[in-house]
Amino acid sequence: MDGRKPNPPVGRKKRSLRFFFALFFAKGTALVLKLIGRKGTSMPGSWAIILCPDFLARMPRPKTVLAITGTNGKTTVSNMVEDVLSGCGYDFVCNRAGTNVHTGVASALIANSTLFGKPKKKELAVFEVDERSAGNILPQLQPDILLCTNIFQDSFKRNAHPEFIVDILSRHIPGGTRLVLNADDLLCAGIKPGNQRVYFGAGPLPGDTQLCENLVQNVRVCPQCGQPLAWEYRRYHHIGKARCPACGFRSPQADYFATLSEDGAMAVTIQGEEYRLPLPDSAPMQVYNSLAAAALLSEFGLSPRQLAEQMGRLTVSESRYSEKEVGGRKLILHMAKGQNPVACSRAFDNIRQYPGKKAAVLFLDDFFDAARSVENTAWLYDADFEFLAGEDVVQIVVAGARHWDVYLRLLMAGVDPGRVVHMRGTGEAAGALDPEKAEAVFILYDVYTIALANQVREQIGKRITEKAGGGRHDN
C-alpha cells in the first residue's frame, strides 16, 4: 500500500458467542443455497445481521479495504478497479456477484472466511457500497480508502435529495478513512471535510459550456456564502469548475487531473508528471469513471505503468451499454436507471449527441411499481426529455404501464407528437418501430428489464434482416 499504514481498527469489535452463532448459521445457509444451485444471493449476510446486528463490526476483514460509493458509476468503477487489480495479480474479496448493501458485504466476507471467520484472502477487499446504506457499512467496515464518484439526484423515494445523501456520508465515514473525491462535483468534494483526501478532475471536454441545459442543478449557489456561483465551465448538471465571486470559494484543485488527447486516450497528471491511460469510451461520464478508478488504484499503490497496461484492456460492461450492427444499422442497448432523473438525462443526452438519425425505444417504468402499484411519476419532470426533441430523433416508442404519463412528458418537452408511438404492452414495442427511419436505434431500459431490452433488440434485428432480403440474423 505504497508504504502507508492501514487504519487502526477503531470501532471494530471482538467476536462473541452471538457472532459465532450468526456466522455458523450464515455458513449453513450458504451451503444449502449452494446445494440447491442458487448463486449471488445476500441471504447468508442477511441471516448473519438478523442474528447479530453488529456482525460487520465483529467480522474479521482483510488487511486493506477499498470502498467505492456515489450516485452514478459506482458499479462500473468497481468493476474497473477489480479488473485492473485482477490483471495485476491481486487476489481479493469483493461483492461483485452480490448486492452493495450491508447484507451483500457481509455475504462476501462470510464466503471469504474460514469456519471461524478469519479471511481466506487476507490482504485486500474491494466493496461497492450503496451510498444510502453507508451508515450500515462504513462505521463497521472501516475502509482504508473510500472513493466517491459523484453525488446526484437519485430516486426521490429512497434517496430524497443529494443534501440528505451528503449528510449520511459525512456522518458515517470513519475519521481515519482516506477519501478520493470528485473535484468537479461540489457536493462530492465537500464530504467529511476533516478527512485526509485527494481529488480527481477533468480538464476541458467536448461539449463543455457555461450555461447548463439540465433541469436538475443541485449546486446553484456557493456552499459557503449562498451567493450565485460563476462557472469556468459546466459539463452536465452541477459537474464543472466553479468559483464564488463574493467570498472567493472555488472548486478544489485536482490531484489527478485528466485531459483528453486526440486519439481518445486520457492524459492524467499525477504528482506533476503526465501519464497516458487508454479509455474504453470517451464520453464524459466514462472519462470520470476511468479517472476515478485510476485515482483510487494509484492511492492504493499501483504504478502509472501498471494502470496504463491494465486499463487498456478494459471494456464497458455489456449489461450497461452495448452496440450491435444489423443490416448497416446500430442497435444500442443503453441502461437508464428508472426513477433516476440524472441517469436518464445522461442517456437522453447520449442519444442527442449520437451522429445521424436516431430512434429510441423507452422502457422507463419501474419494474416493481408497474407490477404492484402506480409509479411516482414526479421524476419524469426532472429528467431532460427535452434532449429528445431534435428532428434527428425520428421516432420514439414508449411502452409500459405509465406510457400516457411519459407521452405527456414528451409533449411538455416539445417533442413532435407525430414522432411518438406509445402503448401499454411492452411486447408490442418492436413492432411499433419503423427501423428504416433511423440509422441507430437506442433501447433504454431499467436494471430489471435487461432481458426485455435484449428480446426487443433481437426482434428489431430480425425485422431489419427480413426487410433487407430475409437473411439469417445472428445474435
Next chain:
Amino acid sequence: MIIEVLFPQQCGLFGDLGNVRYLQKCLPQAEFIETPMGGRPLFASGGEAPALVYLGPMTERTQEKAIGALAPYKEALREHIGKGGACLFTGNALEALGAYIQDGDRRIDCLGLLPVYAKRDMLHRHNSVFLGGFQGQRVMGFKSQFTMCWPTGGEAFQDGLFRVEKGTGLYPHCPVEGVRTQNFFGTYLLGPVLLLNPGFTRYLLEKMGVERPALAFAQEMEAAYQQRLQDMS
C-alpha cells in the same frame, strides 16, 4: 396576469417546477416572475398583485433559509391570502406557513399563518400513493417526505384540501390531505400535482381569475389521469 415563482433556484425539488412549466403552457400570455431568495417578493411590492404565488419543495436546510427569507414579508403574505389571492405551495413548502417544525429536540419557528405544525423524522421517509376527493372529483398524487403535519389545536383538522380515499393524509389516519384557506392551496402531493389532476388544475386556474380555463394537452392529460385511476383501483 402575473405568476410569481418564489425561490425557484433552490425550491424546485422532485420535478415540481413541472407545475410552473405546465402553467406556462396553459397561460402563454401570462408573465412569470421568479423571485430569488433574498429578493423582495412581488406580493409584498405594493404593485400589481400576482394571480398566483407558487413555492415548491426544498431541502431541510433550504427550508430554514426560505422561512427566514419570507419572515420580513409575513404580513404581506397574510394580507395576500386574506384578500383571496391564490397560492400553491407544494411538498414541504406549506410547512413554512405553519406554526413550527419539530426536528427531534429542535424547534424551528415558522411564519405562523396556518394552524399546523410539522414533525420531521430524517430516519424515516414516507412514500405512498394518494387518492382523494376534491369538489366532487378524484385527485391523486404521490407522497415522498420526511415530515407529517398536525393541527396545532389538537382537534380534528377542518381546513384540509383533499378528502382521503386511499393513502395517507396530513398525518397517519388523518381524513384530509393538504391545507386550504380561502385560495391558498398547500399540498404534499408530488407528481407534479397540476399535471396529474386536470379537474383540480382547472379549479385553480379559475381561482387565479382565468375565464374559461383551457388546459394544455387536455386529452393526453385526461387519458393519463384515467389510466392512473384505473391502475389504483
